[in-house]
Amino acid sequence: MxxxxxxxxxxxxxxxxxxxxxxxxxxxxxxxxxxxxxxxxxxxxxxxxxxxxxxxxxxxxxxxxxxxxxxxxxxxxxxxxxxxxxxxxxxxxxxxxxxxxxxxxxxxxxxxxxxxxxxxxxxxxxxxxxxxxxxxxxxxxxxxxxxxxxxxxxxxxxxxxxxxxxxxxxxxxxxxxxxxxxxxxxxxxxxxxxxxxxxxxxxxxxxxxxxxxxxxxxxxxxxxxxxxxxxxxxxxxxxxGNRVGDLYPAFSANAASAADVVRVEGLSVEGWLRGVDFTVRGGSITGVHGLIGSGVEMIGRALFGAAPRTRVRRVEIDGKPYQVSTPGKAVEAGLGLVAAERKREGIVAMLSLRENMSLANMPLFTKGVSVDRKKEATTTAEWIRRLSIRARNAEQPIGTLSGGNQQKVCLARWLLGDLKVLILEEPTRGVDVGARQEIYRQIRQLADGGLGILLISSDAEEVAGLADRSIALASGRVTEVFEQPTEASALMSAASKSAAAA
Amino acid sequence: MSQTTVSTAPTPAVRNRPKNLLGHAWAGVAMLLAFYLILVAIFTVLSPFFLTVKNLLSIGSNMAFIGLMAAAGTPLIIAGGLDLSVAAVAGISGVIVAMCYAAGIDIWIACLVAILAGGLIGAGNGALTNGLKLNPFIVTLGTMSIITGASLVLTGGLTQPLMIPGFNWIGSGKIGGSGGIPVPLIIMLVVYFLAWWAMAFTPFGRYIYASGGNPEASRMLGIPVDRTQILLYVASGLAGALAGVIVAAMLGAAAPDSVGKHLLTVIAAIILGGTSLFGGRGSVWGTLLAVLILGTLNNGLTLLNVSSFWQDVTKGAVLLLAVGLDQLRVRSQA
Structure with a gap:
C-alpha cells in the first residue's frame, strides 16, 4: 500500500x-x-x-x-x-x-x-x-x-x-x-x-x-x-454540512400570493439557453441555480439585453409586453442588473464611489444641463451609512474598496431610481462572510419593500438560504421548479443532471 | 493659470478632500505645471528675448491650432476612442474654404461649410469604429490617408491664396491693439473651457470617463457608450476643421500639407498631459499645459538657434521622460 x-x-x-x-x-x-x-x-x-x-x-x-x-x-x-x-x-x-x-x-x-x-x-x-x-x-x-x-x-x-x-x-x-x-x-x-x-x-x-x-x-x-x-x-x-442558519434572513411570508412582475417565455441564447420559462414576483426572491456552463451565466443578462444572440418568445413586465433589446432599454423599463464579474462589468475602478453610484441613474442627478454633485454626495453618504460601506468617504476611487464593499455600491446604485426588478448574478462571489450576511439582509429588505428579485447563483446553498421560490438549470433547460423554499441538496441534484441525462 | 488649474480635476472636488486624494487628482497636473515653470526659468536665463509678453503670446498663438485639435482629442481618448485623421481634416478644411471662396461663395459661409464637412468626417469615423466595431487606430489611419490624398487631388498639391482681411483676422488678429491677445489664442481658450465644462459638470462628461474607464460595465449600466464615442468623433472632426480654418487664416493661404505633419504633436500633447491611452483618465488642462510645454520648448530652442532637427529629438525625449515619470506616479498610488 x-x-x-x-x-x-x-x-x-x-x-x-x-x-x-x-x-x-x-x-x-x-x-x-x-x-x-x-x-x-x-x-x-x-x-x-x-x-x-x-x-x-x-x-x-x-x-x-x-x-x-x-x-x-x-x-x-x-x-x-x-x-x-x-x-x-x-x-x-x-x-x-x-x-x-x-x-x-x-x-x-x-x-x-x-x-x-x-x-x-x-x-x-x-x-x-x-x-x-x-x-x-x-x-x-x-x-x-x-x-x-x-x-x-x-x-x-x-x-x-x-x-x-x-x-x-x-x-x-x-x-x-x-x-x-x-x-x-x-x-x-x-x-x-x-x-x-x-x-x-x-x-x-x-x-x-x-x-x-x-x-x-x-x-x-x-x-x-x-x-x-x-x-x-x-x-x-x-x-x-450542517450550516448555521443565521447567515440568511427569514423567508417572505406572502411570496405565494405575490403578483408576477416579470414573465418570461422561451428565452434562448445560442449555445447557452434553450427555451427557458420563468417568472419573477414582486416582494419576493426568485432563485435560479445551475452549475457553471448550465446557462446560469446567461439567464439574467439575456433578459437584460446584454447577451449576444438572444431570442425570446414573449416577455411581460407588469403585464405589458416588453421587447428585449439593450441594457439602456431594460433600465428604462425598470430592470437593474448586478453583474457577476464585478471588476469587469460592475464598476469603473478609477472613478469615485460617488460617481459609480450615480452612473446608472444620471437623469436623477442632473439639474438643468449639469450634474448635481451636491445631491450625488448626500445620496452616496446616506448609502454609505445605510449599508455600512467601509470607505474613507464618497470620493475614494471605488477600485480601492474591498470586494464586499464594492458589491454594496453595485447594489445601492439601482435603488435610487424607479426599479421593479433587480437581477443579481452571483451576488456574493469573492465576498467575505461578514459582508455576505449584510448583503443577504439588504436583499431581503429590498424584497420586503416590494421589489422583485431574481437571484442567480451557482452556489446552491445561497439559493436555498435566500430564495422564496427557485428553478434549477442544467444544459440550458429548466430541470425543476420549486414554488417553496427548498434544500440545497435538492437544488444540487436537480442541477447536476449531467449533459448525458438532460 | 495656476488658479484655474486648481478647480479642474478629472473628478472634480467636493470640498474637504483628504490630502492624499487631493494629491491623487492633482499630482499629474501639478507636475506638468512645475515642469513648465522650470522650462520657462531655463529659457529666461539663457535668452534675453524669451520672457517678454509678446513672445509668450506668440507661443500661444502659434500653438492654438494644435491646442484645438488636442482639446477635442483628449475626451475622445479618455472615452476609449482615437482620431488620427484630425490633422488631415484640418488640412482639407483649409482647402474647402479656398475652393468655396474661389467658386464665389461668401468666405464665412465657406468656413461654415468646411467646419460642417469636418463634423461629417468625424461622424464617418464614429460610424466605422462604433457601428462596424472596427479598431479606431486602423479606421482613422485609413481616413487620414484618404483625406490627405483628397486634399492633394483637389488642389493638385498647390497652395491656394486666401488674402481676405476680415478672414485673416481670425488667424493673426489681436484683441486690444497690436500688443493685445491673439484671436486664435482666445478661440482655443474658449474651446478648452467648453470642453472642461462638459467633461467635469455634465452627465455627458461622466459618460466620457465611464465609457473609457470600463466600457463593459458602462454598457451593463445602460450608458450610451457608442453614442458618447460617436459624438466625440464628431467633436474631433469639428475641432480639426476649425483648426484648419485658423491655420488658413493665419497663413493667408490654404496649403494642403500644412497641418498633417503636426498630428504627432497633437497626440504627444494629449499623452504628455496625463491622459491614459487606454481611456478613463485625463483632463483637458493637462493637455493644455502639455501644449504650452511643447510650444515653449519649440520657441525657446529656436531663440537659442538650435536646429529644428534637434528640436524633434528634444520633443521626443521630453515626451518619454514625462510619460515615464507619470507612470511611476500612477504605479506608486496603485
Whole structure:
C-alpha cells in the first residue's frame, strides 16, 4: 500500500490576507488511482490544487511525492515532479500544428533549429496513447473540434515523466458522447499508472469515473469515501454540512400570493439557453441555480439585453409586453442588473464611489444641463451609512474598496431610481462572510419593500438560504421548479443532471 | 493659470478632500505645471528675448491650432476612442474654404461649410469604429490617408491664396491693439473651457470617463457608450476643421500639407498631459499645459538657434521622460 503512494499532502494550511482558506488539510493519491475532489464554491479545492501545482506557496504542512518531501516553490518544480494540470478553459495555440501544441514546452532541438521529425515522432506516440491514432501531427490545431483539442491538451500534459494529472471540470463544455470518450482516456491513463485528481460538480460523472471521493468544506477535510461504498446523499451531505442558519434572513411570508412582475417565455441564447420559462414576483426572491456552463451565466443578462444572440418568445413586465433589446432599454423599463464579474462589468475602478453610484441613474442627478454633485454626495453618504460601506468617504476611487464593499455600491446604485426588478448574478462571489450576511439582509429588505428579485447563483446553498421560490438549470433547460423554499441538496441534484441525462 | 488649474480635476472636488486624494487628482497636473515653470526659468536665463509678453503670446498663438485639435482629442481618448485623421481634416478644411471662396461663395459661409464637412468626417469615423466595431487606430489611419490624398487631388498639391482681411483676422488678429491677445489664442481658450465644462459638470462628461474607464460595465449600466464615442468623433472632426480654418487664416493661404505633419504633436500633447491611452483618465488642462510645454520648448530652442532637427529629438525625449515619470506616479498610488 505505502509503496505505491505517489502523493501525500499533510497538514496543509493557507491564508489570504489573514483569512484562512485551508486549515490542516490532508490529501493523498496512490499510483493509478482516480480521486474526485469535491466541495462547494470556496471550499478550497482550487487553492489546494494551486499549491500542488506550485502556483501558490503553502503556509503550513508537507508535500511528499513518491515518498520524498518536496518544497514545490514554482510551477516548474511541480512539472519536474510529474504533476500536470489541465486548465479549466482550453489553452491551445490554434495556428500551430498539433505536434507543436503538444511539444511546445519541450521542443526537441537540432542545433539551433527545432527538430521537426523528432517532434512529430514523439507527438504521434503521445497521440496514440490517447487513442488518436489517425490524427496527423501536422494538422493545424484550430481545424480540430473542441473536444479533440481537449484531448491533444491532455497529450501535452502527458509529455515527459507525468505522474499526476489534475483535471478541473474537464467536461464543462463537452457533449455526452465526448464525455464518454474522455472517460475512456482516463481509464487508459489509469492503466498506465497515472494518478488523476478529478474536480467536478457533476456527481453522476464523479461516480462513473472515480475510485475514491475526497470532500472539502470551508477549507477542511469533510469526508473521504470509497466510491463503490457510498452514495450521492452521503456525499452531498459532506459537501454541504450542517450550516448555521443565521447567515440568511427569514423567508417572505406572502411570496405565494405575490403578483408576477416579470414573465418570461422561451428565452434562448445560442449555445447557452434553450427555451427557458420563468417568472419573477414582486416582494419576493426568485432563485435560479445551475452549475457553471448550465446557462446560469446567461439567464439574467439575456433578459437584460446584454447577451449576444438572444431570442425570446414573449416577455411581460407588469403585464405589458416588453421587447428585449439593450441594457439602456431594460433600465428604462425598470430592470437593474448586478453583474457577476464585478471588476469587469460592475464598476469603473478609477472613478469615485460617488460617481459609480450615480452612473446608472444620471437623469436623477442632473439639474438643468449639469450634474448635481451636491445631491450625488448626500445620496452616496446616506448609502454609505445605510449599508455600512467601509470607505474613507464618497470620493475614494471605488477600485480601492474591498470586494464586499464594492458589491454594496453595485447594489445601492439601482435603488435610487424607479426599479421593479433587480437581477443579481452571483451576488456574493469573492465576498467575505461578514459582508455576505449584510448583503443577504439588504436583499431581503429590498424584497420586503416590494421589489422583485431574481437571484442567480451557482452556489446552491445561497439559493436555498435566500430564495422564496427557485428553478434549477442544467444544459440550458429548466430541470425543476420549486414554488417553496427548498434544500440545497435538492437544488444540487436537480442541477447536476449531467449533459448525458438532460 | 495656476488658479484655474486648481478647480479642474478629472473628478472634480467636493470640498474637504483628504490630502492624499487631493494629491491623487492633482499630482499629474501639478507636475506638468512645475515642469513648465522650470522650462520657462531655463529659457529666461539663457535668452534675453524669451520672457517678454509678446513672445509668450506668440507661443500661444502659434500653438492654438494644435491646442484645438488636442482639446477635442483628449475626451475622445479618455472615452476609449482615437482620431488620427484630425490633422488631415484640418488640412482639407483649409482647402474647402479656398475652393468655396474661389467658386464665389461668401468666405464665412465657406468656413461654415468646411467646419460642417469636418463634423461629417468625424461622424464617418464614429460610424466605422462604433457601428462596424472596427479598431479606431486602423479606421482613422485609413481616413487620414484618404483625406490627405483628397486634399492633394483637389488642389493638385498647390497652395491656394486666401488674402481676405476680415478672414485673416481670425488667424493673426489681436484683441486690444497690436500688443493685445491673439484671436486664435482666445478661440482655443474658449474651446478648452467648453470642453472642461462638459467633461467635469455634465452627465455627458461622466459618460466620457465611464465609457473609457470600463466600457463593459458602462454598457451593463445602460450608458450610451457608442453614442458618447460617436459624438466625440464628431467633436474631433469639428475641432480639426476649425483648426484648419485658423491655420488658413493665419497663413493667408490654404496649403494642403500644412497641418498633417503636426498630428504627432497633437497626440504627444494629449499623452504628455496625463491622459491614459487606454481611456478613463485625463483632463483637458493637462493637455493644455502639455501644449504650452511643447510650444515653449519649440520657441525657446529656436531663440537659442538650435536646429529644428534637434528640436524633434528634444520633443521626443521630453515626451518619454514625462510619460515615464507619470507612470511611476500612477504605479506608486496603485
Amino acid at each position: 505505502a509503496n505505491n503512494r505517489i502523493l501525500d499532502m499533510n497538514g496543509i494550511g493557507k491564508a489570504f490576507g489573514g483569512v484562512p482558506v485551508l486549515a490542516d488539510v490532508h490529501f493523498h493519491l496512490d499510483a493509478g488511482e482516480v480521486v474526485a475532489l469535491l466541495g462547494a464554491n470556496g471550499a478550497g479545492k482550487s487553492t489546494l490544487m494551486k499549491i500542488l501545482s506550485g502556483n501558490y506557496s503553502r503556509d503550513a504542512g508537507t508535500i511528499a511525492v513518491n515518498g520524498r518531501d518536496h518544497d514545490l516553490k514554482s510551477p516548474a518544480d511541480a512539472l519536474a515532479l510529474g504533476i500536470r494540470m489541465l486548465p479549466q478553459e482550453l489553452s491551445v495555440f490554434p495556428d500551430l500544428t498539433v505536434a507543436e501544441n503538444i511539444m511546445i514546452g519541450a521542443l526537441p532541438k537540432n542545433g539551433m533549429h527545432v527538430d521537426r521529425r523528432a517532434m512529430e515522432v514523439r507527438a504521434t506516440a503521445l497521440l496514440e496513447r490517447m487513442g488518436l491514432d489517425g490524427l496527423s501531427p501536422r494538422t493545424r490545431m484550430g481545424a480540430l473540434s473542441h473536444h479533440v483539442q481537449r484531448i491533444v491538451e491532455i497529450a501535452r500534459a502527458m509529455n515527459g515523466e507525468a505522474r499526476v494529472l489534475i483535471m478541473d471540470e474537464p467536461t464543462a463544455s463537452l457533449a455526452a458522447d465526448e464525455v464518454q470518450m474522455l472517460f475512456g482516456i482516463i481509464r487508459r491513463l489509469r492503466a498506465d499508472g497515472i494518478s488523476i485528481i478529478y474536480i467536478s460538480h457533476y456527481l453522476k460523472e464523479v461516480f462513473a469515473v472515480s475510485g475514491r471521493i475526497a470532500v472539502l468544506r470551508d477549507g477542511r477535510n469533510a469526508g473521504d469515501f470509497t466510491t463503490a461504498n457510498t452514495n450521492v446523499d452521503e456525499v452531498l451531505h459532506a459537501i454541504i
